[in-house]
Amino acid sequence: MDQYDQLHQLYRDIDTASLREHRDYLEVFPPVDSKVALDHWQEAKDTFDSKLDRAIATHSHNQNLAEVATIATRDQAFVALDLYKKYGRSVNVLILDVDETLRSAGKTDNEIPRDTLRLLRTFYEEGIPIVICTGQTLENVKGFLIQSLGNEIVHSGDVSIVYEAGTAVFTPGHGAQTKRLLYHNLGAETLGIFDEIRTRVLKDAPEEIRRGCHLQGNEFNVTLKPNFETGTDSAEAVIDQSLVHLLALLGEAVSADPDSAEWAKAHYAALDPEIERVLKDQDAFPSCEVEDIPDDIGNQLNQIDVAYYHADAAEVGSLELNKVAGVKAALEVLGVHDPFALVMGDSKTDLRVMKWAEAHDAGISAAPTHASEAVVDYVRDIDELLYGPGDSGAVLRTVYALNQLATVVDGVQQPMPENS
Numbered sequence: 001m002d003q004y005d006q007l008h009q010l011y012r013d014i015d016t017a018s019l020r021e022h023r024d025y026l027e028v029f030p031p032v033d034s035k036v037a038l039d040h041w042q043e044a045k046d047t048f049d050s051k052l053d054r055a056i057a058t059h060s061h062n063q064n065l066a067e068v069a070t071i072a073t074r075d076q077a078f079v080a081l082d083l084y085k086k087y088g089r090s091v092n093v094l095i096l097d098v099d100e101t102l103r104s105a106g107k108t109d110n111e112i113p114r115d116t117l118r119l120l121r122t123f124y125e126e127g128i129p130i131v132i133c134t135g136q137t138l139e140n141v142k143g144f145l146i147q148s149l150g151n152e153i154v155h156s157g158d159v160s161i162v163y164e165a166g167t168a169v170f171t172p173g174h175g176a177q178t179k180r181l182l183y184h185n186l187g188a189e190t191l192g193i194f195d196e197i198r199t200r201v202l203k204d205a206p207e208e209i210r211r212g213c214h215l216q217g218n219e220f221n222v223t224l225k226p227n228f229e230t231g232t233d234s235a236e237a238v239i240d241q242s243l244v245h246l247l248a249l250l251g252e253a254v255s256a257d258p259d260s261a262e263w264a265k266a267h268y269a270a271l272d273p274e275i276e277r278v279l280k281d282q283d284a285f286p287s288c289e290v291e292d293i294p295d296d297i298g299n300q301l302n303q304i305d306v307a308y309y310h311a312d313a314a315e316v317g318s319l320e321l322n323k324v325a326g327v328k329a330a331l332e333v334l335g336v337h338d339p340f341a342l343v344m345g346d347s348k349t350d351l352r353v354m355k356w357a358e359a360h361d362a363g364i365s366a367a368p369t370h371a372s373e374a375v376v377d378y379v380r381d382i383d384e385l386l387y388g389p390g391d392s393g394a395v396l397r398t399v400y401a402l403n404q405l406a407t408v409v410d411g412v413q414q415p416m417p418e419n420s
Contacts, residue, residue: 003405006065007077016069023070064404071122072401076394080401083364083383089340090406091363091399094123095131095327095353097345098141101368104389112148112392119396124153126403129334133162133323133345133353135315137217138170160334165307165317165349166326167220171333180329182321183220190303190318196253197222197246197316205245212238216313222246223315236311243275243314244284247306250316254300262286263293267301274308307349323349324356339363342399344392346371351378358382366395 010016068077084090096102103112124130134141141161145154153159157173169180183191201222202215209224212234216223224242226235244265251264266286269276279285293301305322307315331339341363343354350367351374357363366385367375379386387394 003065003081004078007068007074007081010065010069011074011077014066014069016074019070020073064407068401068404071119072397076398077401077405079385080398081405083398083402084405086383087340087361087364090403091128091340091342093129093131093331093334093336093339093341093363094120095133095341095343095357095363097347097350098132098134098136098144100346100370100389101344101350102392104368104370113390115393116396117148119393119400120149121153122400123396124149124156124158127158128403129158129160129336131160131162131327131330131334131341133166133327133330133350135165135221135223135313135347135349136163138163138168138219139217142170158334160330162323162326162330164218164221165315165321166323167218167317167321169326169329169333171330174333177333180333181219182325182329183318186318186320189300193250193253193300193304194220194222194316194318197249200249200253201246204249206241209238209242209245213242220321221315221317223313225313226311231311233311239309239311239314240278240282243278243306243308244282246314246316247275247279250301250304250306254304255297257297259288259292260297262288263297264301266290267293267298268306272306272308274310275306278308309347323353327353327356342366342395344395346375348372348374351375354378354382364399368392 068080072080098112102116120130132141132145138161141163142154145159145161149159155172157171160169160171162169167181167183169182171178171180198215201224202210202213205213212227213224214227216225224239224246226238228234228238247264247268248261251260251262254260254264257263263286265279265284266288267290269279269286270290276285290298303319305315305317305319307313307317309315331337339357339362341357343350343357343363343365344367345351345353345365346368351372354365354375355378357365364383364385365379366383366387367379368389368391369376369386370389371379376386385395385398
């Protein structure tokens with residue numbers, strides 16, 4: 001009997017929904033110092049163990065196959081099996097964006113759902129390293145993760161934080177490798193450009209931007225964030241103005257030529273349709289063509305990234321230091337030399353990591369349905385691992401099932417020892 005038939009039989013013969021409900025209850029409400037609560041928890045534990053034993057016995061002592069049913073729905077299990085048949089590997093590292101990926105401002109009140117946190121802890125307990133890959137500052141994401149996952153996990157040595165979209169990496173518990181400031185490797189000319197932009201970005205900004213934005217406390221990237229709720233019309237208006245301002249500053253930092261601001265706008269409008277649209281809407285479309293940009297200026301601009309996040313942020317960063325560079329550094333510190341990752345993200349910076357994973361046979365990718373259009377299209381074309389806002393746990397359950405199925409040899413898991 002092949003694995004598809006085994007899964008079909010398992011979900012047909014066993015009340016798998018009840019198994020998952022009992023497992024979720026046991027993990028959400030651990031035993032406490034109350035006899036009534038402890039008795040109730042033990043009763044649920046006994047029921048769960050009995051159901052799991054029945055599932056194992058029914059399927060030739062295939063414990064890992066039964067384990068799939070305790071955490072994944074039938075549809076998730078079959079998607080997991082399809083993924084395993086396609087790639088022939090289990091996932092050995094998680095690479096995860098946070099905002100609008102693990103959590104959603106609109107659906108989860110900017111908190112990682114409890115179900116997702118429990119699943120992340122499960123992967124951690126299975127020995128799967130976790131790389132958090134974000135555009136946030138280190139202090140913001142570190143504090144948030146300690147509150148969410150706990151100090152022990154964050155400082156375990158198996159969690160790495162790629163922050164500011166890849167400019168640096170923080171991996172507690174690794175001595176001299178704990179904090180790697182990748183931006184220190186950039187050339188003096190590039191560092192000088194960023195210093196000038198950072199110095200002038202608010203001082204030389206129009207009043208609307210000075211009142212409506214703040215400079216995010218980054219170590220390297222220059223990021224303007226709105227003083228309004230993300231996604232609102234007010235946030236959109238001030239971030240669109242901020243993008244035009246940043247492009248002009250960048251051009252002036254690269255060259256003293258009077259046309260430098262126009263060159264910068266032309267360069268990035270040609271690269272990004274969203275930036276092109278904003279420049280047109282702001283009556284700031286460049287008066288020159290890309291072909292008019294001097295070669296030396298174009299080469300300098302080719303090393304610098306300008307990112308636009310609708311009604312959320314406008315940012316200048318380094319193309320040498322994107323999330324891919326940060327992920328590579330994190331995997332090196334964690335000792336993951338042959339990665340096969342689950343990459344989850346929603347933005348164009350995450351898309352680079354997804355494409356890197358595909359190009360190197362290093363993983364699978366997933367995204368929320370409200371992600372950037374380019375990300376949604378890419379994920380749909382690759383493996384269709386799309387999920388609704390706030391439902392990141394669905395993908396984690398699927399990948400957990402994939403890893404359990406990967407332990408099965410030729411469709412039949414080796415029987416467990418009698419005393420295991």
